[in-house]
Amino acid sequence: DTGVSQDPRHKITKRGQNVTFRCDPISEHNRLYWYRQTLGQGPEFLTYFQNEAQLEKSRLLSDRFSAERPKGSFSTLEIQRTEQGDSAMYLCASSPVRGANVLTFGAGSRLTVL
Amino acid sequence: QKEVEQNSGPLSVPEGAIASLNCTYSDRGSQSFFWYRQYSGKSPELIMSIYSNGDKEDGRFTAQLNKASQYVSLLIRDSQPSDSATYLCAALSGGYNKLIFGAGTRLAVHP
Numbered sequence: 001d002t003g004v005s006q007d008p009r010h011k012i013t014k015r016g017q018n019v020t021f022r023c024d025p026i027s028e029h030n031r032l033y034w035y036r037q038t039l040g041q042g043p044e045f046l047t048y049f050q051n052e053a054q055l056e057k058s059r060l061l062s063d064r065f066s067a068e069r070p071k072g073s074f075s076t077l078e079i080q081r082t083e084q085g086d087s088a089m090y091l092c093a094s095s096p097v098r099g100a101n102v103l104t105f106g107a108g109s110r111l112t113v114l
Numbered sequence: 115q116k117e118v119e120q121n122s123g124p125l126s127v128p129e130g131a132i133a134s135l136n137c138t139y140s141d142r143g144s145q146s147f148f149w150y151r152q153y154s155g156k157s158p159e160l161i162m163s164i165y166s167n168g169d170k171e172d173g174r175f176t177a178q179l180n181k182a183s184q185y186v187s188l189l190i191r192d193s194q195p196s197d198s199a200t201y202l203c204a205a206l207s208g209g210y211n212k213l214i215f216g217a218g219t220r221l222a223v224h225p
Contacts, residue, residue: 035214040122042202042215043158044151093155101146101206103213105157 004106006092012112013082018069020078021109025094033077033103035065043091049075050097081114117141118205120216129203129225132147133190137216139182146206147179148213150187153199161201193223 005024010109025032031050033044044066045064046059046065064082069075079086093103120137127133139147146165148157163176164170164186176189186205190197200218207214 035215040217042118042217043205043213045212045214050211101148101213102160102163106158108157 004092004104006090006106006109007096008109009107010112012114014114015084015110016081018078018080019082019111020076020094021090022074022076023092023106024074025071026029026104027091028096029094029097029104030072030097031091032069033095034075034077035093036106037089037091038087046077068080079104082111084113087111087113117214118216120201120203120219121218122217124222125219126222126224129193129195129223130192131212131223133193133197133221133223135188135190135201135203135219135221138184138212139142139186139203139205139206141207141211141214142181142184144205144207144214147177148204148206149175149177149186150202150204150215151199151216152202157209158202162167190221193221195223195225198219198223211218 007022014091032050034046037043047067049069064080067077089108091108095103118139139176148163149161151156160178164179170177174191178187200220204213205217
């Protein structure tokens with residue numbers, strides 16, 4: 001068990017481009033979360049999955065953001081038509097259904113939009 | 115009003131002292147609370163969880179919860195320079211679906 005893996009670790013893109021991040025959770029964890037964190041702030045909830053079902057999305061998540069977890073294993077977070085305000089650390093976390101409160105975070109994917 | 119509030123700090127304490135970190139929350143439906151530590155450039159890691167009123171101790175760390183006052187705290191005894199980090203307080207939302215984080219308190223322990 002190598003923990004929660006995220007890829008890529010860093011992404012620099014130009015405004016208007018699309019980007020996709022991948023998260024591989026701990027294998028026995030059913031729940032998967034995406035958070036966004038900007039400098040000086042705590043992680044901000046974006047969305048979460050239980051198995052392949054996306055159960056909640058933040059109102060802050062615009063329609064340029066989409067997340068999938070097609071087979072209940074890894075997840076992808078896509079941002080279309082990136083804006084400079086999207087620059088942030090995108091954190092993935094997973095948890096088991098029992099003890100679902102305890103999140104284990106990945107190392108994060110840092111996005112810089114020029 | 116933010117759902118989970120913390121002083122941003124920095125909180126500066128000398129090595130060996132007790133560091134006291136505080137957090138308030140607004141959702142009375144929250145029942146579970148967590149403290150995460152985040153080193154600069156790294157992801158958050160869980161230090162402690164607390165679910166019942168009172169104190170919970172784990173090594174040098176003590177978490178305190180007062181649901182009536184909607185207040186959570188973390189005490190770090192015998193602070194070490196390696197404790198220098200940002201400490202994030204998190205509350206499980208009343209719907210039991212997600213953690214809501216505060217902005218974090220930056221702790222600096224100086225030799």
